Amino acid sequence: GESVGLHLPTLSVQEGDNSIINCAYSNSASDYFIWYKQESGKGPQFIIDIRSNMDKRQGQRVTVLLNKTVKHLSLQIAATQPGDSAVYFCAETDWGGATNKLIFGTGTLLAVQP
């Protein structure tokens, strides 16, 4: 299998602060990237996506930045709330490729302190 992480990095922030979660992806051919939020015991929940022809995309309280040169993604969450506490994964795929496999990054545990 692919993308097995051994430990989840943790990001601890105060409620109301901005959070930045980083992700390095591996496949230069990947052209579609998605950030997911996963709460304990549940499946991943879509947050925001970005295609490789963009370098920034904004949603409600979230922004994704893509740097293809260094194969790096980041997720910015504005005014972080306790409900944002979860594990966040970036995922990559070659959308136009033969398999469209979605491969997940290691993940980051976001802990929001009230």
Place this chain on the structure above:
Amino acid sequence: GAVVSQHPSWVICKSGTSVKIECRSLDFQATTMFWYRQFPKQSLMLMATSNEGSKATYEQGVEKDKFLINHASLTLSTLTVTSAHPEDSSFYICSAKTGFRYGYTFGSGTRLTVV
């Protein structure tokens, strides 16, 4: 729209028995579904890609005879864990490629415990 229903949400089985997990696309046709496995505090590991009407494609290191995948219709894919052992205990998640804006939709996962 684009809902994927996965069940059971949890199952406990005895060693040596087989367990079937179902994944249904409720409001769209899913030509391709993916099965993932997730251990505690780890990422989702892709096990196999399931294509309607054809054999599944397994990732390297995944035993195809142990994890049987069937995708007989455009709305249903099943994963059967055969001759389960305690080390197969894990969280199994399915996903369907929707082709819509959200790209991929995930089921809610199945917690398998083998005793």
